[in-house]
Amino acid sequence: MSHNQIIALDAMGGDFxxxxxxxxxxxxxxxxxxxxxxxxxxxxxxxxxxxxxxxxLYAVSSIRHxxxxxxxxxxxxxxxRSGRDSSMRLAIDAVRDGEAGSVVSAGNTGALMATAKMVxxxxxxxxxxxxxxxxxxxxxxxxxxxxxxxxxxxxxxxVQFAVLGSVYAKVVKGIPAPSVGLLNVGAExxxxxxxxxxxxxxxxxxxxxGRYTGFVEGDDIAKGAVDVVVTDGFTGNVALKVxxxxxxxxxxxxxxxxxxxxxxxxxxxxxxGGIKRLKKKMDPRFYNGGMFLGVxxxxxxxxxxxxxYGFSRxxxxxxxxxxxxxxKRVALEIEQVMSQESFVSGIAAQASAAAEx
Amino acid sequence: MSHNQIIALDAMGGDFxxxxxxxxxxxxxxxxxxxxxxxxxxxxxxxxxxxxxxxxLYAVSSIRHxxxxxxxxxxxxxxxRSGRDSSMRLAIDAVRDGEAGSVVSAGNTGALMATAKMVxxxxxxxxxxxxxxxxxxxxxxxxxxxxxxxxxxxxxxxVQFAVLGSVYAKVVKGIPAPSVGLLNVGAExxxxxxxxxxxxxxxxxxxxxGRYTGFVEGDDIAKGAVDVVVTDGFTGNVALKVxxxxxxxxxxxxxxxxxxxxxxxxxxxxxxGGIKRLKKKMDPRFYNGGMFLGVxxxxxxxxxxxxxYGFSRxxxxxxxxxxxxxxKRVALEIEQVMSQESFVSGIAAQASAAAEx
Numbered sequence: 023m024s025h026n027q028i029i030a031l032d033a034m035g036g037d038f039x040x041x042x043x044x045x046x047x048x049x050x051x052x053x054x055x056x057x058x059x060x061x062x063x064x065x066x067x068x069x070x071x072x073x074x075x076x077x078x079l080y081a082v083s084s085i086r087h088x089x090x091x092x093x094x095x096x097x098x099x100x101x102x103r104s105g106r107d108s109s110m111r112l113a114i115d116a117v118r119d120g121e122a123g124s125v126v127s128a129g130n131t132g133a134l135m136a137t138a139k140m141v142x143x144x145x146x147x148x149x150x151x152x153x154x155x156x157x158x159x160x161x162x163x164x165x166x167x168x169x170x171x172x173x174x175x176x177x178x179x180x181v182q183f184a185v186l187g188s189v190y191a192k193v194v195k196g197i198p199a200p201s202v203g204l205l206n207v208g209a210e211x212x213x214x215x216x217x218x219x220x221x222x223x224x225x226x227x228x229x230x231x232g233r234y235t236g237f238v239e240g241d242d243i244a245k246g247a248v249d250v251v252v253t254d255g256f257t258g259n260v261a262l263k264v265x266x267x268x269x270x271x272x273x274x275x276x277x278x279x280x281x282x283x284x285x286x287x288x289x290x291x292x293x294x295g296g297i298k299r300l301k302k303k304m305d306p307r308f309y310n311g312g313m314f315l316g317v318x319x320x321x322x323x324x325x326x327x328x329x330x331y332g333f334s335r336x337x338x339x340x341x342x343x344x345x346x347x348x349x350k351r352v353a354l355e356i357e358q359v360m361s362q363e364s365f366v367s368g369i370a371a372q373a374s375a376a377a378e379x
Numbered sequence: 380m381s382h383n384q385i386i387a388l389d390a391m392g393g394d395f396x397x398x399x400x401x402x403x404x405x406x407x408x409x410x411x412x413x414x415x416x417x418x419x420x421x422x423x424x425x426x427x428x429x430x431x432x433x434x435x436l437y438a439v440s441s442i443r444h445x446x447x448x449x450x451x452x453x454x455x456x457x458x459x460r461s462g463r464d465s466s467m468r469l470a471i472d473a474v475r476d477g478e479a480g481s482v483v484s485a486g487n488t489g490a491l492m493a494t495a496k497m498v499x500x501x502x503x504x505x506x507x508x509x510x511x512x513x514x515x516x517x518x519x520x521x522x523x524x525x526x527x528x529x530x531x532x533x534x535x536x537x538v539q540f541a542v543l544g545s546v547y548a549k550v551v552k553g554i555p556a557p558s559v560g561l562l563n564v565g566a567e568x569x570x571x572x573x574x575x576x577x578x579x580x581x582x583x584x585x586x587x588x589g590r591y592t593g594f595v596e597g598d599d600i601a602k603g604a605v606d607v608v609v610t611d612g613f614t615g616n617v618a619l620k621v622x623x624x625x626x627x628x629x630x631x632x633x634x635x636x637x638x639x640x641x642x643x644x645x646x647x648x649x650x651x652g653g654i655k656r657l658k659k660k661m662d663p664r665f666y667n668g669g670m671f672l673g674v675x676x677x678x679x680x681x682x683x684x685x686x687x688y689g690f691s692r693x694x695x696x697x698x699x700x701x702x703x704x705x706x707k708r709v710a711l712e713i714e715q716v717m718s719q720e721s722f723v724s725g726i727a728a729q730a731s732a733a734a735e736x
Contacts, residue, residue, distance in 0.1 A: 282656065292646030
């Protein structure tokens with residue numbers, strides 16, 4: 023068994039700990055090709071009985087016991103300082119040490135990102151990792167980044183995100199020349215903050231794995247106007263959470279509609295099959311799995327409140343990134359981008375503009 | 380007839396010009412108390428025949444002819460320079476000259492904001508106007524600002540927006556102590572960019588017409604967690620457009636669901652009444668009307684693509700702001716805020732932090 027086929031799981035992360043993470047691994051295992059194995063990091067007394075219930079999973083799993091858990095409200099800095107023996111930290115260490123090819127955790131996002139950056143470091147050529155996620159749209163799926171790792175991003179970072187996102191769309195989603203848009207407040211070239219316009223100038227002239235198609239606006243995300251949406255972590259986080267909020271509002275309104283009267287309840291019965299398919303299509307559990315792109319080691323974050331199915335989807339995201347050789351491809355592509363004259367001169371122009379202002 | 384009761388209409392603005400703006404005024408007139416009148420700015424040959432079809436409207440309206448129209452893709456700077464005789468500019472001039480109490484346009488947003496700022500100036504104590512709009516939520520309505528007038532905002536500007544928004548919620552919506560939240564990427568005090576944390580510090584200590592309740596996240600908007608959401612124009616514009624995009628996605632998905640099978644179509648027939656009510660509740664036309672808060676003169680922007688009903692809603696927004704004496708109240712409240720020691724020291728702390736960085 024190659025270490026790449028081993029997935030390190032922070033068994034204690036999330037709202038439910040092993041009672042979700044262990045059966046989730048069992049669910050994921052059924053979807054994965056043979057050869058995959060798991061290491062569960064956490065409280066052995068809680069993990070073992072759950073593991074023993076699933077013979078197939080038990081056969082490919084091992085447990086590394088630890089009592090320590092990073093609390094969901096722990097500050098990232100505290101987690102770094104005093105989280106050395108935590109289930110999260112040990113799971114990440116396993117990737118650094120070549121015992122596992124990827125790590126999945128439903129724990130504290132800030133602590134996970136800080137620890138992953140410190141332990142695994144960034145891929146060569148990448149200055150800051152981004153959190154990326156796949157979103158459903160009217161027109162297929164879209165991958166968006168950054169969703170909150172970096173509050174402020176300069177043009178160079180945004181260009182790196184464009185590379186991270188387009189390599190994902192290319193090698194994982196199989197899109198030959200993924201379209202890439204920069205999130206902005208208008209389509210015209212003069213619109214938006216300096217760093218977004220500077221990133222646009224670089225992406226327009228540099229060769230990279232995607233096709234830069236210009237600025238996109240907030241409503242273009244759900245339209246599926248592009249394969250990859252690039253933005254800073256502040257805007258991306260707001261956009262993601264607005265999407266979640268409006269989605270909940272819509273499902274709340276729909277539920278209210280179909281319980282508003284006797285006739286409406288009958289209508290819902292007739293439309294039951296269609297409503298069920300709609301629910302499945304929009305299921306946030308299906309899209310679970312925030313990818314920490316740019317980290318030198320595959321690291322995926324599950325929502326803390328996910329159930330077994332949701333957490334199993336995050337495991338599949340990690341397994342997929344490993345299988346498609348995502349990180350090797352990024353390292354290759356980013357080197358090619360950085361060696362281009364149009365990239366170097368674009369970054370220089372950005373730096374001199376920043377010095378003047 | 381007091382000039383306050385006169386509404387200046389840019390008859391030519393928007394995708395459809397007088398064929399929408401004139402009948403829209405007729406619709407609005409039916410909702411308004413007696414004493415209201417209109418001045419239509421634009422092409423008399425197009426306006427007059429439409430006006431003559433509605434006797435009640437005709438009786439309270441006048442026309443100021445001009446051939447000039449600001450194009451929807453005109454740069455704001457060009458609109459300022461060469462738009463002197465345009466329907467938009469003349470309608471705004473009418474407010475400055477005391478002929479009208481408010482102006483409504485469905486024209487070019489950038490040109491409208493630039494012209495309104497130049498001609499009408501800001502209210503005393505306000506450095507930058509914001510675009511504000513009312514959004515439907517699970518829990519009543521929420522007003523959000525800025526939606527795109529100011530890409531970058533410092534803490535002082537965000538505090539001014541909090542005053543503009545809370546005075547709106549108080550005097551127009553009638554909420555005695557409106558709750559105000561700053562849009563951010565987490566609820567903890569240490570989260571987010573400097574200017575957002577600095578604005579939070581000032582709003583926590585200063586007395587203003589609203590109650591500052593802390594940071595809100597993207598999903599809190601649709602939840603209706605607060606009465607007023609304050610953010611910079613970049614983030615606010617993205618949040619608004621994401622809301623529109625996801626709303627369209629949801630309605631598209633729902634339509635697809637109820638035409639997906641014979642059974643589903645029957646279901647839709649039974650649920651017809653409920654679906655109709657839902658559509659009405661979520662009707663974007665109902666919420667049409669971007670308010671240019673902080674301008675010394677009431678100025679409301681309609682979506683360019685709105686029909687008669689939608690444009691009539693924007694007219695009602697303008698009439699309401701005038702009737703409630705919104706601008707007078709803002710001038711009063713902002714003066715009281717600025718005279719407080721905690722405001723002055725907060726702004727000083729912000730300035731020294733900026734100088735250090």
